[in-house]
Amino acid sequence: MPVRPIILWFRESLRLSDHPALHTAVGTGAPVICVYVFDEESPGLRPLGGATRWWLAQSLQSLQASLRAAGADLVLRRGAAAEVLRTLASETNAAAVFWNDIAQAPQRAVATEVAEAVAALGIESKSFPDDLLVDPAVLRAKDGRGPRVFTPFWKRVLAMGDPPQPLPAPRSFRSVSGLTSLAIDDFRLEPTRPDWAGGLRATWHVGEQAARTKLAAFLAQSVQTYAADRDRPDLDATSHLSPHLRFGEISPRQVWHAARFAAAEQPARSAGIDKFLSELGWREFSRQLLYDNPDLARRNLQRSFDDFPWRDDGRALAAWQRGQTGYPIVDAGMRQLWHTGTMHNRVRMVVASFLVKHLLIDWRAGERWFWDTLVDADPASNPAGWQWVAGCGADAAPYFRVFNPVLQGEKFDPDGAYVRRWVPELARLPAPLIHQPWTAPPLELAGAGIELGRTYPAPIVDHKRARERALAAHATLRRS
Ligand code: FAD
Secondary structure (H helix, E strand, O other): OOOOOEEEEEOOOOOOOOOHHHHHHHHOOOOEEEEEEEOOOOOOOOOOOHHHHHHHHHHHHHHHHHHHHOOOOEEEEEOOHHHHHHHHHHHHOOOEEEEEOOOOHHHHHHHHHHHHHHHOOOOEEEEEOOOOOOOHHHHOOOOOOOOOOHHHHHHHHHHOOOOOOOOOOOOOOOOOOOOOOOOHHHHOOOOOOOOOOHHHHHHOOOOHHHHHHHHHHHHHHHHHHHHHHOOOOOOOOOOOOHHHHHOOOOOHHHHHHHHHHHHHHOHHHHHHHHHHHHHHHHHHHHHHHHHHOOOOOOOOOOHHHHHOOOOOOHHHHHHHHHOOOOOHHHHHHHHHHHHHOOOOHHHHHHHHHHHHHHOOOOHHHHHHHHHHHOOOOOOOHHHHHHHHHHOOOOOOOOOOOOOOHHHHHHHHOOOOHHHHHHOHHHOOOOHHHHOOHHHOOHHHHHHOOOOEOOOEOOOOOOHHHHHHHHHHHHHHHHHO
16 A cells, blocks of 8 residues: 655745654655745735745745755645645545645645545644744733733743744755646736836845855844944845745754854854844744734724824825935935845934824735835734834834834934935035035035935925824824
Protein backbone atom coordinates (compact mmCIF):
# COMPACT_ATOMS: atom_id res chain seq x y z
CA MET A 1 0.00 0.00 0.00
CA PRO A 2 1.52 3.41 -0.92
CA VAL A 3 1.84 5.82 1.98
CA ARG A 4 -0.90 8.45 1.79
CA PRO A 5 0.42 12.00 1.35
CA ILE A 6 0.06 14.95 3.70
CA ILE A 7 -1.20 18.23 2.26
CA LEU A 8 0.75 21.25 3.45
CA TRP A 9 -1.42 24.33 3.07
CA PHE A 10 0.81 27.40 2.76
CA ARG A 11 -0.96 30.50 4.03
CA GLU A 12 1.12 33.45 5.24
CA SER A 13 4.31 31.61 6.23
CA LEU A 14 5.87 31.76 2.77
CA ARG A 15 9.16 30.12 3.77
CA LEU A 16 10.70 26.70 4.33
CA SER A 17 12.73 27.32 7.49
CA ASP A 18 11.10 27.52 10.91
CA HIS A 19 7.84 26.31 9.42
CA PRO A 20 6.25 24.13 12.12
CA ALA A 21 3.60 22.54 9.87
CA LEU A 22 6.08 21.72 7.09
CA HIS A 23 8.68 20.46 9.55
CA THR A 24 6.17 18.08 11.14
CA ALA A 25 4.75 16.91 7.80
CA VAL A 26 8.20 16.11 6.40
CA GLY A 27 9.15 14.42 9.68
CA THR A 28 6.39 11.80 9.22
CA GLY A 29 8.21 10.48 6.15
CA ALA A 30 5.01 10.66 4.08
CA PRO A 31 5.04 12.45 0.72
CA VAL A 32 4.11 16.12 1.17
CA ILE A 33 1.93 18.07 -1.25
CA CYS A 34 2.56 21.81 -0.91
CA VAL A 35 -0.36 23.97 -1.96
CA TYR A 36 -1.13 27.67 -1.96
CA VAL A 37 -4.77 28.67 -2.27
CA PHE A 38 -5.50 32.15 -3.55
CA ASP A 39 -8.72 32.73 -1.69
CA GLU A 40 -10.86 35.74 -2.52
CA GLU A 41 -14.07 33.90 -1.77
CA SER A 42 -14.14 32.87 1.88
CA PRO A 43 -16.12 35.46 3.84
CA GLY A 44 -14.41 37.96 6.14
CA LEU A 45 -10.94 37.98 4.54
CA ARG A 46 -9.82 41.51 3.69
CA PRO A 47 -8.83 41.65 -0.01
CA LEU A 48 -5.16 42.53 -0.45
CA GLY A 49 -4.22 46.00 -1.66
CA GLY A 50 -2.29 46.67 -4.87
CA ALA A 51 1.19 46.72 -3.32
CA THR A 52 0.72 43.56 -1.24
CA ARG A 53 -0.66 41.76 -4.30
CA TRP A 54 2.57 42.64 -6.09
CA TRP A 55 4.61 41.41 -3.12
CA LEU A 56 2.66 38.16 -2.92
CA ALA A 57 3.41 37.38 -6.59
CA GLN A 58 7.16 37.76 -5.97
CA SER A 59 7.00 35.85 -2.70
CA LEU A 60 5.21 32.90 -4.32
CA GLN A 61 7.86 32.82 -7.06
CA SER A 62 10.56 32.69 -4.45
CA LEU A 63 8.78 29.96 -2.49
CA GLN A 64 8.23 27.96 -5.67
CA ALA A 65 11.95 28.15 -6.49
CA SER A 66 12.94 27.02 -2.96
CA LEU A 67 10.51 24.12 -3.10
CA ARG A 68 11.79 23.04 -6.50
CA ALA A 69 15.32 23.06 -5.13
CA ALA A 70 14.10 20.70 -2.39
CA GLY A 71 12.48 18.43 -4.97
CA ALA A 72 8.87 19.50 -4.52
CA ASP A 73 6.28 21.48 -6.49
CA LEU A 74 4.05 24.27 -5.30
CA VAL A 75 0.50 23.49 -6.36
CA LEU A 76 -1.42 26.70 -6.98
CA ARG A 77 -5.18 26.75 -6.81
CA ARG A 78 -7.84 29.39 -6.49
CA GLY A 79 -11.16 29.58 -4.63
CA ALA A 80 -12.62 29.16 -1.14
CA ALA A 81 -9.96 27.29 0.83
CA ALA A 82 -12.35 24.69 2.31
CA GLU A 83 -13.67 23.68 -1.10
CA VAL A 84 -10.25 23.69 -2.78
CA LEU A 85 -8.57 21.64 -0.06
CA ARG A 86 -11.45 19.17 0.19
CA THR A 87 -11.15 18.55 -3.55
CA LEU A 88 -7.37 18.22 -3.44
CA ALA A 89 -7.56 15.88 -0.45
CA SER A 90 -9.97 13.56 -2.15
CA GLU A 91 -8.09 13.77 -5.48
CA THR A 92 -4.84 12.69 -3.82
CA ASN A 93 -6.23 10.35 -1.15
CA ALA A 94 -4.42 12.47 1.43
CA ALA A 95 -4.01 11.28 5.00
CA ALA A 96 -4.01 14.75 6.56
CA VAL A 97 -3.92 18.50 5.97
CA PHE A 98 -1.46 20.61 7.97
CA TRP A 99 -1.09 24.39 8.18
CA ASN A 100 0.34 27.17 10.31
CA ASP A 101 -2.20 29.11 12.35
CA ILE A 102 -2.93 32.78 11.74
CA ALA A 103 -4.25 34.19 15.01
CA GLN A 104 -6.92 36.38 13.42
CA ALA A 105 -10.66 35.74 13.59
CA PRO A 106 -11.48 35.51 9.83
CA GLN A 107 -8.43 33.34 9.10
CA ARG A 108 -9.31 31.05 12.00
CA ALA A 109 -12.89 30.80 10.73
CA VAL A 110 -11.58 29.71 7.31
CA ALA A 111 -9.27 27.17 8.97
CA THR A 112 -12.22 25.75 10.92
CA GLU A 113 -14.17 25.36 7.66
CA VAL A 114 -11.20 23.56 6.14
CA ALA A 115 -10.94 21.21 9.13
CA GLU A 116 -14.67 20.42 8.90
CA ALA A 117 -14.60 19.92 5.14
CA VAL A 118 -11.77 17.39 5.25
CA ALA A 119 -13.10 15.73 8.41
CA ALA A 120 -16.22 14.90 6.40
CA LEU A 121 -13.92 12.80 4.21
CA GLY A 122 -12.39 11.15 7.27
CA ILE A 123 -9.17 13.14 6.87
CA GLU A 124 -7.26 14.51 9.82
CA SER A 125 -6.17 18.15 10.00
CA LYS A 126 -3.69 19.94 12.23
CA SER A 127 -2.83 23.58 12.83
CA PHE A 128 0.48 24.77 14.31
CA PRO A 129 1.12 28.03 16.21
CA ASP A 130 3.27 30.29 14.10
CA ASP A 131 2.86 33.99 13.47
CA LEU A 132 3.34 35.33 17.00
CA LEU A 133 5.88 35.07 19.78
CA VAL A 134 3.05 34.48 22.25
CA ASP A 135 -0.35 32.93 21.55
CA PRO A 136 -2.99 35.60 22.30
CA ALA A 137 -4.97 33.08 24.34
CA VAL A 138 -2.12 33.00 26.90
CA LEU A 139 -2.30 36.70 27.72
CA ARG A 140 -5.94 37.06 28.73
CA ALA A 141 -6.89 38.86 31.94
CA LYS A 142 -9.49 37.32 34.28
CA ASP A 143 -12.28 39.04 32.32
CA GLY A 144 -11.02 37.39 29.14
CA ARG A 145 -9.70 40.61 27.63
CA GLY A 146 -6.25 40.98 26.18
CA PRO A 147 -3.61 43.64 26.86
CA ARG A 148 -4.49 47.29 26.18
CA VAL A 149 -1.29 48.98 27.34
CA PHE A 150 2.01 48.24 25.63
CA THR A 151 4.59 48.48 28.43
CA PRO A 152 3.07 45.93 30.86
CA PHE A 153 2.25 43.71 27.88
CA TRP A 154 5.85 43.69 26.69
CA LYS A 155 7.18 43.14 30.21
CA ARG A 156 5.01 40.04 30.47
CA VAL A 157 6.23 38.75 27.13
CA LEU A 158 9.85 39.27 28.14
CA ALA A 159 9.24 37.56 31.47
CA MET A 160 8.05 34.46 29.61
CA GLY A 161 11.58 33.92 28.33
CA ASP A 162 12.77 33.03 24.86
CA PRO A 163 10.30 31.66 22.30
CA PRO A 164 11.06 28.20 20.86
CA GLN A 165 14.24 27.87 18.80
CA PRO A 166 13.63 28.12 15.04
CA LEU A 167 13.28 24.84 13.16
CA PRO A 168 15.57 24.00 10.25
CA ALA A 169 14.30 23.92 6.66
CA PRO A 170 13.93 20.44 5.20
CA ARG A 171 16.77 19.80 2.76
CA SER A 172 14.72 17.61 0.50
CA PHE A 173 11.51 15.70 0.80
CA ARG A 174 9.23 13.33 -0.98
CA SER A 175 6.43 14.96 -2.86
CA VAL A 176 3.75 14.04 -5.38
CA SER A 177 4.22 15.24 -8.93
CA GLY A 178 1.83 15.77 -11.80
CA LEU A 179 -0.96 17.51 -9.89
CA THR A 180 -3.00 20.16 -11.70
CA SER A 181 -1.82 23.64 -10.84
CA LEU A 182 -2.46 27.17 -11.97
CA ALA A 183 0.45 29.49 -12.75
CA ILE A 184 1.21 32.47 -10.47
CA ASP A 185 0.25 34.77 -13.36
CA ASP A 186 -3.24 33.27 -13.35
CA PHE A 187 -3.85 35.01 -10.02
CA ARG A 188 -3.36 38.36 -11.81
CA LEU A 189 -1.56 39.83 -8.83
CA GLU A 190 0.73 42.22 -10.68
CA PRO A 191 -0.33 45.47 -12.30
CA THR A 192 -0.19 45.61 -16.08
CA ARG A 193 -1.95 48.65 -17.51
CA PRO A 194 -0.51 50.80 -16.15
CA ASP A 195 2.43 48.93 -14.67
CA TRP A 196 3.07 51.13 -11.63
CA ALA A 197 5.36 48.60 -9.89
CA GLY A 198 8.70 49.81 -11.32
CA GLY A 199 9.64 51.59 -8.09
CA LEU A 200 8.73 48.52 -6.04
CA ARG A 201 10.88 46.27 -8.23
CA ALA A 202 13.79 48.69 -7.92
CA THR A 203 13.46 48.84 -4.12
CA TRP A 204 12.87 45.31 -2.93
CA HIS A 205 14.33 41.82 -3.07
CA VAL A 206 11.49 39.55 -2.02
CA GLY A 207 11.56 36.12 -0.41
CA GLU A 208 12.97 34.06 2.41
CA GLN A 209 16.62 34.35 1.43
CA ALA A 210 16.34 38.13 0.97
CA ALA A 211 14.75 38.43 4.43
CA ARG A 212 17.55 36.50 6.08
CA THR A 213 20.23 38.49 4.27
CA LYS A 214 18.57 41.72 5.34
CA LEU A 215 18.34 40.64 8.98
CA ALA A 216 21.99 39.56 9.03
CA ALA A 217 23.15 42.85 7.46
CA PHE A 218 21.05 44.90 9.88
CA LEU A 219 22.40 43.04 12.93
CA ALA A 220 25.97 43.35 11.69
CA GLN A 221 25.89 46.98 10.57
CA SER A 222 23.01 49.09 11.88
CA VAL A 223 21.66 47.71 15.12
CA GLN A 224 24.29 49.38 17.26
CA THR A 225 22.98 52.83 16.32
CA TYR A 226 19.34 51.76 16.00
CA ALA A 227 18.13 53.27 19.27
CA ALA A 228 19.61 56.66 18.43
CA ASP A 229 18.90 56.78 14.69
CA ARG A 230 15.69 54.86 14.12
CA ASP A 231 13.65 58.08 13.97
CA ARG A 232 15.79 59.58 11.19
CA PRO A 233 14.25 59.11 7.74
CA ASP A 234 17.36 60.58 6.13
CA LEU A 235 19.47 57.66 7.41
CA ASP A 236 19.18 54.00 6.57
CA ALA A 237 18.89 52.96 10.20
CA THR A 238 16.10 50.37 10.43
CA SER A 239 15.80 46.74 9.34
CA HIS A 240 13.23 46.99 6.48
CA LEU A 241 11.93 43.61 7.57
CA SER A 242 8.24 44.53 7.84
CA PRO A 243 6.98 43.16 4.48
CA HIS A 244 9.02 39.99 5.00
CA LEU A 245 7.40 39.54 8.42
CA ARG A 246 4.01 40.42 6.96
CA PHE A 247 4.20 37.50 4.53
CA GLY A 248 6.02 35.18 6.90
CA GLU A 249 9.17 35.01 4.78
CA ILE A 250 10.87 35.18 8.15
CA SER A 251 9.32 34.32 11.50
CA PRO A 252 9.36 36.49 14.62
CA ARG A 253 11.16 33.61 16.38
CA GLN A 254 13.96 33.71 13.81
CA VAL A 255 14.30 37.47 14.25
CA TRP A 256 14.27 37.13 18.03
CA HIS A 257 16.92 34.43 18.24
CA ALA A 258 19.21 36.02 15.65
CA ALA A 259 19.02 39.30 17.58
CA ARG A 260 19.69 37.65 20.96
CA PHE A 261 22.63 35.78 19.46
CA ALA A 262 24.06 39.03 18.09
CA ALA A 263 23.70 40.66 21.52
CA ALA A 264 25.47 37.76 23.22
CA GLU A 265 28.30 37.98 20.69
CA GLN A 266 28.76 41.72 21.10
CA PRO A 267 27.26 43.20 24.27
CA ALA A 268 27.78 46.73 22.86
CA ARG A 269 24.83 46.02 20.58
CA SER A 270 22.48 45.10 23.45
CA ALA A 271 20.75 48.47 23.82
CA GLY A 272 19.99 48.64 20.11
CA ILE A 273 18.81 45.05 20.11
CA ASP A 274 16.47 45.55 23.08
CA LYS A 275 14.93 48.52 21.31
CA PHE A 276 14.64 46.59 18.05
CA LEU A 277 12.93 43.66 19.79
CA SER A 278 10.52 46.02 21.51
CA GLU A 279 9.48 47.25 18.05
CA LEU A 280 8.80 43.65 17.17
CA GLY A 281 6.78 43.80 20.39
CA TRP A 282 4.57 46.51 18.83
CA ARG A 283 3.81 44.11 15.99
CA GLU A 284 2.77 41.52 18.58
CA PHE A 285 0.76 44.08 20.53
CA SER A 286 -1.12 45.18 17.39
CA ARG A 287 -1.95 41.58 16.59
CA GLN A 288 -3.22 41.02 20.11
CA LEU A 289 -5.46 44.06 19.65
CA LEU A 290 -6.75 42.69 16.36
CA TYR A 291 -7.39 39.34 18.01
CA ASP A 292 -9.68 41.06 20.52
CA ASN A 293 -11.10 43.54 18.01
CA PRO A 294 -11.56 41.90 14.60
CA ASP A 295 -13.06 45.17 13.30
CA LEU A 296 -9.95 47.18 14.23
CA ALA A 297 -9.81 48.76 10.73
CA ARG A 298 -13.42 49.92 10.92
CA ARG A 299 -14.25 50.91 14.49
CA ASN A 300 -12.67 53.32 16.93
CA LEU A 301 -11.27 51.40 19.88
CA GLN A 302 -12.32 54.35 22.01
CA ARG A 303 -16.00 54.57 21.24
CA SER A 304 -16.09 58.21 22.40
CA PHE A 305 -14.62 59.02 18.97
CA ASP A 306 -17.68 57.66 17.17
CA ASP A 307 -19.19 61.16 16.99
CA PHE A 308 -16.02 62.91 15.91
CA PRO A 309 -16.81 65.67 13.39
CA TRP A 310 -14.61 64.44 10.52
CA ARG A 311 -14.58 66.55 7.35
CA ASP A 312 -15.42 65.14 3.96
CA ASP A 313 -12.86 66.84 1.71
CA GLY A 314 -11.95 64.90 -1.43
CA ARG A 315 -9.56 67.57 -2.71
CA ALA A 316 -7.53 67.68 0.47
CA LEU A 317 -7.44 63.89 0.61
CA ALA A 318 -6.18 63.75 -2.99
CA ALA A 319 -3.50 66.38 -2.26
CA TRP A 320 -2.33 64.30 0.69
CA GLN A 321 -2.32 61.06 -1.32
CA ARG A 322 -0.30 62.65 -4.12
CA GLY A 323 2.23 64.39 -1.88
CA GLN A 324 1.01 67.88 -2.82
CA THR A 325 0.14 69.40 0.56
CA GLY A 326 2.83 72.07 0.52
CA TYR A 327 4.42 70.60 3.68
CA PRO A 328 7.70 69.08 2.47
CA ILE A 329 8.11 66.30 5.06
CA VAL A 330 4.51 65.17 4.47
CA ASP A 331 4.90 65.26 0.69
CA ALA A 332 8.24 63.46 0.83
CA GLY A 333 6.66 60.64 2.86
CA MET A 334 3.65 60.27 0.60
CA ARG A 335 5.83 60.19 -2.51
CA GLN A 336 8.23 57.69 -0.95
CA LEU A 337 5.18 55.51 -0.25
CA TRP A 338 3.86 55.76 -3.81
CA HIS A 339 7.23 55.05 -5.36
CA THR A 340 8.61 52.31 -3.09
CA GLY A 341 5.62 50.83 -1.24
CA THR A 342 7.04 51.85 2.12
CA MET A 343 7.52 54.88 4.32
CA HIS A 344 9.76 55.53 7.29
CA ASN A 345 7.97 54.98 10.63
CA ARG A 346 8.50 58.53 11.92
CA VAL A 347 7.14 59.95 8.68
CA ARG A 348 4.15 57.56 8.82
CA MET A 349 3.29 59.20 12.14
CA VAL A 350 3.73 62.70 10.71
CA VAL A 351 1.62 62.14 7.57
CA ALA A 352 -1.06 60.30 9.54
CA SER A 353 -1.26 63.09 12.08
CA PHE A 354 -1.45 65.62 9.25
CA LEU A 355 -4.42 63.82 7.68
CA VAL A 356 -6.45 63.35 10.86
CA LYS A 357 -5.54 66.60 12.61
CA HIS A 358 -4.55 69.25 10.07
CA LEU A 359 -7.08 68.08 7.49
CA LEU A 360 -9.60 66.58 9.95
CA ILE A 361 -10.12 63.61 7.63
CA ASP A 362 -11.25 60.30 9.12
CA TRP A 363 -8.30 58.01 9.93
CA ARG A 364 -10.05 55.20 8.06
CA ALA A 365 -9.49 57.01 4.73
CA GLY A 366 -5.76 57.11 5.46
CA GLU A 367 -5.73 53.52 6.66
CA ARG A 368 -7.32 52.42 3.37
CA TRP A 369 -4.75 54.36 1.33
CA PHE A 370 -1.91 52.77 3.27
CA TRP A 371 -3.58 49.37 2.89
CA ASP A 372 -3.50 49.77 -0.88
CA THR A 373 -0.03 51.25 -1.23
CA LEU A 374 2.18 49.70 1.48
CA VAL A 375 4.03 46.46 0.72
CA ASP A 376 3.91 45.72 4.46
CA ALA A 377 0.16 46.60 4.75
CA ASP A 378 -0.76 44.58 7.78
CA PRO A 379 -4.28 43.84 9.05
CA ALA A 380 -3.14 44.62 12.60
CA SER A 381 -0.23 47.09 12.55
CA ASN A 382 -1.85 49.37 9.98
CA PRO A 383 -5.17 50.08 11.71
CA ALA A 384 -3.47 50.00 15.12
CA GLY A 385 -0.93 52.59 13.90
CA TRP A 386 -3.69 54.81 12.54
CA GLN A 387 -5.81 54.55 15.66
CA TRP A 388 -2.76 55.30 17.78
CA VAL A 389 -2.03 58.50 15.85
CA ALA A 390 -5.70 59.52 15.70
CA GLY A 391 -5.93 59.22 19.49
CA CYS A 392 -8.79 56.70 19.42
CA GLY A 393 -6.64 53.57 19.81
CA ALA A 394 -5.38 51.53 22.73
CA ASP A 395 -2.54 53.20 24.61
CA ALA A 396 -2.78 55.94 21.98
CA ALA A 397 -1.04 59.28 21.55
CA PRO A 398 -3.37 61.89 23.07
CA TYR A 399 -5.45 63.69 20.45
CA PHE A 400 -4.17 67.10 21.53
CA ARG A 401 -0.63 66.15 20.52
CA VAL A 402 -0.65 67.68 17.03
CA PHE A 403 2.66 67.18 15.26
CA ASN A 404 4.08 70.35 13.76
CA PRO A 405 5.31 69.14 10.35
CA VAL A 406 7.95 71.86 10.14
CA LEU A 407 9.48 71.04 13.53
CA GLN A 408 9.29 67.31 12.83
CA GLY A 409 11.15 67.88 9.56
CA GLU A 410 13.79 70.04 11.20
CA LYS A 411 14.33 67.58 14.04
CA PHE A 412 14.38 64.29 12.16
CA ASP A 413 15.63 65.40 8.73
CA PRO A 414 18.01 68.13 9.90
CA ASP A 415 19.88 68.58 6.63
CA GLY A 416 16.81 68.10 4.48
CA ALA A 417 18.32 65.10 2.69
CA TYR A 418 15.10 63.07 2.90
CA VAL A 419 13.00 65.90 1.49
CA ARG A 420 15.59 66.56 -1.22
CA ARG A 421 15.40 62.94 -2.30
CA TRP A 422 11.61 62.70 -2.58
CA VAL A 423 10.66 66.29 -3.39
CA PRO A 424 13.35 67.14 -5.95
CA GLU A 425 11.73 70.44 -6.89
CA LEU A 426 12.90 71.75 -3.47
CA ALA A 427 16.39 70.23 -3.71
CA ARG A 428 18.23 73.51 -4.14
CA LEU A 429 16.82 75.16 -1.01
CA PRO A 430 19.24 75.30 1.94
CA ALA A 431 18.48 73.25 5.07
CA PRO A 432 16.95 75.97 7.24
CA LEU A 433 14.32 76.72 4.59
CA ILE A 434 13.62 73.37 3.04
CA HIS A 435 10.99 72.38 5.63
CA GLN A 436 9.10 75.67 5.22
CA PRO A 437 9.70 77.02 1.72
CA TRP A 438 6.93 79.62 2.10
CA THR A 439 9.16 81.53 4.53
CA ALA A 440 12.02 81.77 2.01
CA PRO A 441 12.74 85.24 0.61
CA PRO A 442 11.63 85.62 -3.02
CA LEU A 443 15.23 85.88 -4.20
CA GLU A 444 16.14 82.64 -2.48
CA LEU A 445 13.12 80.87 -4.02
CA ALA A 446 13.96 82.21 -7.48
CA GLY A 447 17.59 81.13 -7.05
CA ALA A 448 16.42 77.60 -6.20
CA GLY A 449 14.11 77.54 -9.25
CA ILE A 450 10.94 77.44 -7.13
CA GLU A 451 7.71 79.24 -7.82
CA LEU A 452 5.33 78.50 -4.96
CA GLY A 453 1.89 77.55 -6.21
CA ARG A 454 3.36 76.51 -9.57
CA THR A 455 6.46 74.32 -9.20
CA TYR A 456 5.56 73.35 -5.63
CA PRO A 457 2.25 73.94 -3.81
CA ALA A 458 1.72 76.59 -1.17
CA PRO A 459 0.59 74.94 2.12
CA ILE A 460 -3.00 73.71 1.76
CA VAL A 461 -3.69 74.61 5.40
CA ASP A 462 -2.07 77.00 7.85
CA HIS A 463 -0.49 75.00 10.69
CA LYS A 464 -1.63 77.26 13.53
CA ARG A 465 -5.21 77.54 12.34
CA ALA A 466 -5.42 73.84 11.53
CA ARG A 467 -4.18 73.00 15.01
CA GLU A 468 -6.80 75.23 16.62
CA ARG A 469 -9.51 73.69 14.44
CA ALA A 470 -8.41 70.18 15.44
CA LEU A 471 -8.45 71.04 19.13
CA ALA A 472 -11.88 72.66 18.80
CA ALA A 473 -13.21 69.54 17.06
CA HIS A 474 -11.84 67.43 19.86
CA ALA A 475 -13.43 69.70 22.46
CA THR A 476 -16.89 69.07 20.92
CA LEU A 477 -16.24 65.40 21.45
CA ARG A 478 -15.42 65.90 25.10
CA ARG A 479 -18.60 67.96 25.60
CA SER A 480 -20.79 65.37 23.92
P1 FAD B 1 12.15 48.35 12.30
O1 FAD B 1 12.30 49.65 12.95
O2 FAD B 1 13.38 47.69 11.77
O3 FAD B 1 11.33 47.40 13.24
C1 FAD B 1 11.42 45.96 13.21
C2 FAD B 1 10.03 45.37 13.02
O4 FAD B 1 9.20 45.69 14.13
C3 FAD B 1 9.30 45.89 11.80
O5 FAD B 1 9.69 45.22 10.64
C4 FAD B 1 7.86 45.65 12.18
O6 FAD B 1 7.46 44.31 11.94
C5 FAD B 1 7.85 45.89 13.68
N1 FAD B 1 7.45 47.27 13.99
C6 FAD B 1 8.24 48.36 14.08
N2 FAD B 1 7.52 49.44 14.46
C7 FAD B 1 6.25 49.01 14.60
C8 FAD B 1 5.02 49.64 14.98
N3 FAD B 1 4.97 50.93 15.32
N4 FAD B 1 3.89 48.90 15.00
C9 FAD B 1 3.91 47.59 14.68
N5 FAD B 1 5.04 46.93 14.33
C10 FAD B 1 6.19 47.63 14.29
N6 FAD B 1 3.91 48.29 10.15
C11 FAD B 1 3.63 47.22 9.38
O7 FAD B 1 4.35 46.22 9.42
N7 FAD B 1 2.53 47.22 8.55
C12 FAD B 1 1.70 48.30 8.45
O8 FAD B 1 0.72 48.25 7.70
C13 FAD B 1 2.01 49.44 9.24
N8 FAD B 1 1.23 50.56 9.15
C14 FAD B 1 1.52 51.63 9.95
C15 FAD B 1 0.66 52.75 9.90
C16 FAD B 1 0.93 53.87 10.69
C17 FAD B 1 0.02 55.06 10.64
C18 FAD B 1 2.05 53.87 11.54
C19 FAD B 1 2.35 55.05 12.40
C20 FAD B 1 2.88 52.76 11.61
C21 FAD B 1 2.63 51.63 10.82
N9 FAD B 1 3.45 50.49 10.87
C22 FAD B 1 3.14 49.40 10.10
C23 FAD B 1 4.57 50.38 11.84
C24 FAD B 1 5.96 50.81 11.32
O9 FAD B 1 5.89 52.04 10.68
C25 FAD B 1 6.61 49.79 10.39
O10 FAD B 1 6.52 48.50 10.94
C26 FAD B 1 8.09 50.12 10.18
O11 FAD B 1 8.22 51.41 9.63
C27 FAD B 1 8.72 49.09 9.27
O12 FAD B 1 10.06 49.41 9.02
P2 FAD B 1 11.23 48.44 9.50
O13 FAD B 1 10.89 47.04 9.11
O14 FAD B 1 12.50 49.01 8.99
O15 FAD B 1 11.10 48.59 11.05
